[in-house]
Amino acid sequence: MDSVMAHMTDGVIATDRRGNVTIINETASSFLDHEPDDAVGKSILDLLDIRDDYTLRELLEDPDDLVLDFSTKEHDLILQAYFSLIQRESGFISGLVCVLHDVTEQQKIDQDRREFVSNVSHELRTPLTSVRSYIEALSEGAWKDPKVAPDFLKVTQEETDRMIRMINDLLTLSRMDSGTQKVDLEMVNLNELFNYVLDRFDMMLKQDDQPEKTYTIKRDFTKRDLWVEIDTDRFTQVLDNLMNNAIKYSPDGGVVTARLLETHNNVILSVSDQGLGIPRADIPRIFDRFYRVDKARSRAQGGTGLGLAISREVVQMLGGRIWVDSREGRGSTFYISLPYKPYDEEDLWDEDN
Ligand SMILES: Nc1ncnc2c1ncn2[C@@H]1O[C@H](COP(=O)(O)OP(=O)(O)O)[C@@H](O)[C@H]1O
Ligand SMILES: [Mg+2]
Incomplete structure (x- = not known):
């Protein structure tokens, strides 16, 4: 040979x-x-x-x-x-x-890559095409019409913002893929961090005079302070996304329940909503990049389809797991578990001596 x-x-x-x-x-x-x-x-x-x-x-x-x-x-x-x-x-x-x-593995990687590039192109072309048609209409005279011009401008602005969000999300994902994403691990009081995020969502609703949708956030937290080692900024982004989704896919006036509890060696955090739920067949795929049960609806609400994909990467980077439990028409609960070493004051006392 x-x-x-x-x-x-x-x-x-x-x-x-x-x-x-x-x-x-x-x-x-x-x-x-x-x-x-x-x-x-x-x-x-x-x-x-x-x-x-x-x-x-x-x-x-x-x-x-x-x-x-x-x-x-x-x-x-x-x-x-x-x-x-x-x-x-x-x-x-x-x-x-x-x-x-x-060459099965290699072919699969190549296939995924081709699919990803084609997804990105498609996802960006859609908002670009709509922005172009609004700008065309404006420049053909609609700019003089005070009844439509502000709306047209608003759409172009929203779509542009969404494209920027998408590019930022893609950059974050690509940094995580290549391992160049920096992780700043620190011990954080998860009860405080979760409360801080939830307070922000309460505040947003309170400051909105005419909210499109109202919601109530319920907190069901363990009494014990849970300290975990995480990257605060990245993890805040994950919590933001779960809360955003819960509200986005909730009915008006819905209750969103935030829970925090500990098991022997994990903390478990969850966000439940009373929204439309996720069809069983879609559940295995919703953490995939760009996967959305209803693309049109997600886009209309400003979604990029990357939030859960990023969330999964972040949680896995922290050694944890993220999953969902959902019944169509009945609501969804997203769970995150993170590794946790409980230690009480006695241990601290022992260490000091
Ligand atoms: N709380 C929820 N209730 C129902 N469906 C949800 C929920 N959270 C996520 N989904 C589904 O998972 C998809 C992916 O979520 P995500 O990655 O955050 O993208 P986006 O929110 O930008 O659409 C959503 O488009 C939606 O179909
Ligand atoms: Mg989202």
């Missing part, structure tokens, strides 16, 4: 000059789901299931690399096949060697 290097985990198949298998290693036979004895003597075209697309002559004359999809319902398997000829010095071709390399 000259031009092709095989690794231990690669499949290797050798054929005679008619393309019939003479040798096949364990890996190749398990990739192709064939007992080695069954495979020997078979044509490689049948073994790789490429008879409809290639002739043996094509493989021998111009052995290109092929990407072959052997995925089944049970598991994904994508193989890259490299071919090279077994050739004597005289030029006589006595057979073919095929190395099969498992």
Whole structure:
């Protein structure tokens, strides 16, 4: 084998000059789901299931690399096949060697990346297109009409703000992906931090003379002060997003319940709403980037579809977990658990002595 290097985990198949298998290693036979004895003597075209697309002559004359999809319902398997000829010095071709390399993971990453780029483009094109049409209308004369001009300007401003939020969210995510996101860990009193965030939401409602929607925040906290090691800014962003969602997807006048409790080695924080809930089929995907149950509704409310994706990254970075429990039409509860080492005053006293 000259031009092709095989690794231990690669499949290797050798054929005679008619393309019939003479040798096949364990890996190749398990990739192709064939007992080695069954495979020997078979044509490689049948073994790789490429008879409809290639002739043996094509493989021998111009052995290109092929990407072959052997995925089944049970598991994904994508193989890259490299071919090279077994050739004597005289030029006589006595057979073919095929190395099969498992590229399933790589293909999945590539696929995710392509999907992500296409999502980002789409998500930005939508607000840009609407901004352009409002600006067009304004410049074609609507600017002189005091009845519509302020509204048109308001929409362009809101959409621009949303695009900026989206870009900032994307930058945050990309910093987390590349590991360049700085984490400032400090011991924080979670009861205080949660209260601070909730106070802000109470205040926002109080200061709004004509709120689009009213809500009541209920607090159900443990008596004990829970100290956890977190990045305050990042974690505040997570709490903000859960609260924003709870309010956004709540009915007018709904109650949002914020809970905080501790177990033996975790703190558990939750936010419950009485909103429209999340269909069972969507639950596994709502932490995915850009995934929204109702895109139009989310956009109309200024959503970017990135809040929960960022929240999950942050919580995982802190060694915790985030999940949701929801019934369609009945409301949702989002939970976060964080690692926690309870220590009481006695321990502190012991350390001091
Ligand atoms: N409290 C909630 N009640 C119902 N659906 C929710 C709730 N929180 C999140 N969702 C669903 O999860 C999706 C993703 O949430 P998120 O990532 O915060 O994006 P955004 O809020 O920008 O739409 C939302 O679009 C919505 O469909
Ligand atoms: Mg959100």
